[in-house]
Amino acid sequence: MSRLVSDLGKDLVGLEPLSANQIRTVLDTAEPFKEISERPIKKVPVLRGKTIVNLFFEPSTRTRVSFEFAEKRLSADTVNVTAAGSSVVKGETLVDTARNMEAMRIDMVVMRHIASGAARFLAERIPSNVINAGDGWHEHPTQGLLDLLTIRDHKGRIEGTRVCIVGDILHSRVARSNIYGLLKLGAEVGVCGPPTLLPVGIQELGVQVFRRVEEAIEWADVLNVLRLQLERMQSGFVPSLREYNRFYGVSSARLERAREDLLILHPGPINRGVEMDSDVADGPRSVILNQVTNGVAVRMAVLYLLAGGTPETAESAKHAAES
Amino acid sequence: MAQTRTPLMDERAVRRALSRMAREIVERAAGTGRLVLMGIHRRGDEIAALLGEEIRKAEGTPPPIGSLDITLYRDDLAVIGPRPVVGESRLPAGGIDGQVVVIVDDVLYTGRTIRAALDELMDWGRPTRIYLCVLVDRGSAARELPIQPDSVGRTVELSHGKRVDVLVPELDGQLAVEIVGIEPPVEDT
Numbered sequence: 001m002s003r004l005v006s007d008l009g010k011d012l013v014g015l016e017p018l019s020a021n022q023i024r025t026v027l028d029t030a031e032p033f034k035e036i037s038e039r040p041i042k043k044v045p046v047l048r049g050k051t052i053v054n055l056f057f058e059p060s061t062r063t064r065v066s067f068e069f070a071e072k073r074l075s076a077d078t079v080n081v082t083a084a085g086s087s088v089v090k091g092e093t094l095v096d097t098a099r100n101m102e103a104m105r106i107d108m109v110v111m112r113h114i115a116s117g118a119a120r121f122l123a124e125r126i127p128s129n130v131i132n133a134g135d136g137w138h139e140h141p142t143q144g145l146l147d148l149l150t151i152r153d154h155k156g157r158i159e160g161t162r163v164c165i166v167g168d169i170l171h172s173r174v175a176r177s178n179i180y181g182l183l184k185l186g187a188e189v190g191v192c193g194p195p196t197l198l199p200v201g202i203q204e205l206g207v208q209v210f211r212r213v214e215e216a217i218e219w220a221d222v223l224n225v226l227r228l229q230l231e232r233m234q235s236g237f238v239p240s241l242r243e244y245n246r247f248y249g250v251s252s253a254r255l256e257r258a259r260e261d262l263l264i265l266h267p268g269p270i271n272r273g274v275e276m277d278s279d280v281a282d283g284p285r286s287v288i289l290n291q292v293t294n295g296v297a298v299r300m301a302v303l304y305l306l307a308g309g310t311p312e313t314a315e316s317a318k319h320a321a322e323s
Numbered sequence: 324m325a326q327t328r329t330p331l332m333d334e335r336a337v338r339r340a341l342s343r344m345a346r347e348i349v350e351r352a353a354g355t356g357r358l359v360l361m362g363i364h365r366r367g368d369e370i371a372a373l374l375g376e377e378i379r380k381a382e383g384t385p386p387p388i389g390s391l392d393i394t395l396y397r398d399d400l401a402v403i404g405p406r407p408v409v410g411e412s413r414l415p416a417g418g419i420d421g422q423v424v425v426i427v428d429d430v431l432y433t434g435r436t437i438r439a440a441l442d443e444l445m446d447w448g449r450p451t452r453i454y455l456c457v458l459v460d461r462g463s464a465a466r467e468l469p470i471q472p473d474s475v476g477r478t479v480e481l482s483h484g485k486r487v488d489v490l491v492p493e494l495d496g497q498l499a500v501e502i503v504g505i506e507p508p509v510e511d512t
Contacts, residue, residue, distance in 0.1 A: 032392065032411040039414075041446045044395040074395075304395075308406030 008305045011123040011130040014139035015180040023181055027149050029301035030294070036073055037296055047076035047307055052108040053101050056133070057083040060112050062268055062292065063133050063143070067110050070299035076108075094118065098126050108306065111135070116173075129306045137171050142302060143267055144177025146295040148185065150287055151222055153294070154263050159186035164216040166248065167226030167275050168197040168237070174267045178224060179205055192216040193248060196237045213248045217258045224265040225250050228275045241274050251277045255285070263287055325505075331487070332477060332500040337458070340476035341370075344456055345377035347474045351454060352423040355382045359422040359450075363440055364392040364410045367428035369491035370458050373498075374427055387415035391426070396439035414447060424450040429489035431457040434470035459487050459500055 008022055015023065036044055052071050056064055064080070071078045081097075083089065088097060098109060108129040111119055116136030123130035134140040148158060155161050163182050169175045169191045182189045183206055191202060192210035203209060210216035217223065228244055238244045255262065264276075264285045272278045281288060332340070352358045355378060362371030368390050379385035392410035400406070426440050437455060444453065458476040465480075477500070479487070486503040490496075 029406075029409055032409040035411055035413075036395075039447060043446065045442070046395040046400060304409070305406050308400070 008302070010306070011119070011132075012141050012302055012306060013120045013123055013130070013132050015141050015144050015177050015184070016139065018184070020184045020186075023145070023148065023184060026145055026298065026301050026305065027152060029305060030145075030149055030297040033297040033300040033304070034294070036300070037069075037293070042073050043075055044073065045075045046304060047071070047074040050076045050107040050307060051105065052076045052078045052110060052303075053106050054078060054080045054133075055097070055101075055109055055111040055113075056081070057088065057111070057113045057118075058134070060133070062295070063112065063140075066292070066295040067131075067133060067142075067299050069296050070303055071110075073296070074300055074303055076303070079106075094122060095125050098122055098128075102126055102128060108303070131302060131306065134173050136173065137176070138173055139177045139180075140173040140267075141177050141181075142295070142299050143174050144181040145302070146291055146298040147174075147178055147224060147265055147267070148181050149294045149298055150265060150291045151187075151263065153290065154287060155221065158182065160188070161221050162188045162190065162219060163222040163224060164190035164192055164210065164220040165224045165226065166192045166213060166216060166250065168228055168232060169193050169202065169226070170197045170199050170237075171229065171232070172226050174224075174226060179207055183207075190216055190219060194238055194244070197232070213250070214254060214257065217250070217254055217262070220262060221259065222263045222265065223250065224267075225276050226267065227269060227271060230271075241271075245274050249273075249275060249277060250280050252279050252283070255280065258285075261285075265291055268292070327504040328488075329502045329504070330499060331459070331479060331502050334498040337476070337498050337500060340458065341373055342377050342381075344458075344474045344476060345374055345381055348374070348425055348454065348456060349378060349382060351473065352425070352452075355384055355386050357421065357423045357451070358386040359415050359417075359419055359424050360386050360388045361391050361415070361419075361424055361426050361440070361444065362388065363426065363428040363436060364390055364412070366489050366491055366494070367391075367426075369493050370429050370489070371427040372493075373491075374456070387417055389413050389415035389419070391440050391443055393436055393439035393443055396443050398435060398439070412443065418448055419444065419450045420448040422450050423452045423454070425454045425456050428455075428457050429491075430459045430461065430487045431455070431470075431472055431475075432461045432465055432487075434466045434468035437470045438468050458489055461487065 106128055110131045110133050112133040113135050116138035118135045119132035132141055152158050165175050179189055190208040190210050192213055262285055266288045270281050360371045360375055362368035371388050375385050375388050390413040392412045394407055394409045454473040456474040457472050460472050460475045460478045462480040488501045488503050490499045492498055
């Protein structure tokens with residue numbers, strides 16, 4: 001029996017450090033995991049005896065629930081820690097929180113944190129596997145992976161596909177993980193949003209910038225529409241939500257110029273009537289709920305692959321524990 | 324290291340064995356009414372397909388065939404390091420509840436694969452009866468678990484250093500069984 005080495009390493013911090021092959025390994029591994037969620041007994045014993053802590057310093061429903069389902073369907077034991085009501089509010093540092101968890105003998109940490117770089121910071125300091133569930137404006141790798149999987153499911157391939165990310169690119173970790181993952185797998189990537197919400201010099205990543213959403217819609221095979229966070233209006237990045245909707249909202253009228261098979265993704269939660277109209281979100285081109293289903297499979301794949309480890313990283317983990 | 328390959332069964336021998344096994348299975352299951360074949364991924368799948376074809380020839384109707392990938396049920400995942408590739412498991416149309424399930428594999432050795440397959444089947448439903456059917460049995464002395472086959476193509480006792488390769492048309496371009504011996508390198512004197 002052939003045994004391919006899964007070389008994800010110890011942690012999943014982002015898609016930027018991964019190679020195209022590593023990303024493909026995760027997507028290919030996710031395929032058989034889809035079927036497990038369709039069984040009457042949705043459980044396989046592969047992570048039996050492993051303890052996973054879901055450390056969520058920022059509110060999240062979908063990602064946390066998705067990770068929890070993935071963990072439980074692989075038979076891991078899970079504990080959820082949220083910032084509110086934890087020792088964090090008493091002033092404990094991130095590393096101290098994690099070290100205390102480790103003292104109780106855990107195997108993996110899934111972390112959502114408000115600070116960019118928090119996942120790498122933690123990964124370098126504890127021997128447990130660390131999975132980034134979103135760190136500040138940096139990356140949200142499992143969201144990027146589930147978007148890639150959903151595009152591959154519907155388009156048959158990622159290479160050569162034109163994907164435009166629409167909305168608040170500046171503050172979006174989803175956008176960054178998507179850009180890295182898509183470019184590595186050979187997609188053409190566009191971004192579209194108000195100039196205040198586009199990072200300066202984003203072209204240098206190798207993406208095309210669209211000023212008008214109409215042009216983006218005509219160009220794209222796939223639209224990944226991001227949520228406009230309401231705080232952005234209060235901080236003056238957009239004048240009003242209504243105006244944002246008038247200029248950048250994805251509506252049925254605008255989609256008349258789109259390709260017949262345009263695919264529409266959204267990482268959720270949707271602000272209906274702001275970045276996307278209801279009839280688009282619920283329309284035939286939308287694969288938003290497929291993304292959610294794929295999210296569980298992708299996270300199962302990541303947990304499965306990381307739990308295997310590689311000889312090198314097992315060695316370096318030991319070093320980290322000793323130092 | 325040099326490999327020696329010794330033929331154990333040629334295509335005609337394999338086909339004769341399969342046709343006998345098909346009759347044995349149908350007899351044990353008292354017909355094909357509730358009979359379901361579950362091949363173990365990868366070569367067990369191929370053997371199950373051939374066996375299903377034999378049953379169709381003899382009985383007129385092919386049994387539903389499913390596929391089991393036992394990777395996630397292995398008992399050695401914690402010790403083998405990097406993760407093996409996971410294949411897809413496929414339930415036959417109509418499921419396995421209340422069915423007579425025949426697990427089909429190419430080679431029975433330690434019995435650990437079959438233990439994993441039994442656990443996976445139990446997670447999928449409740450068959451009324453499970454049989455085990457293998458093309459090659461390496462003998463009960465090699466077993467590490469109390470698992471025995473119900474229908475066997477050929478039994479062969481071999482030392483641990485030897486391997487049995489079942490070649491199937493789909494993957495290897497031919498149907499045959501070979502014994503592979505790995506010889507220690509010859510010292511230059």
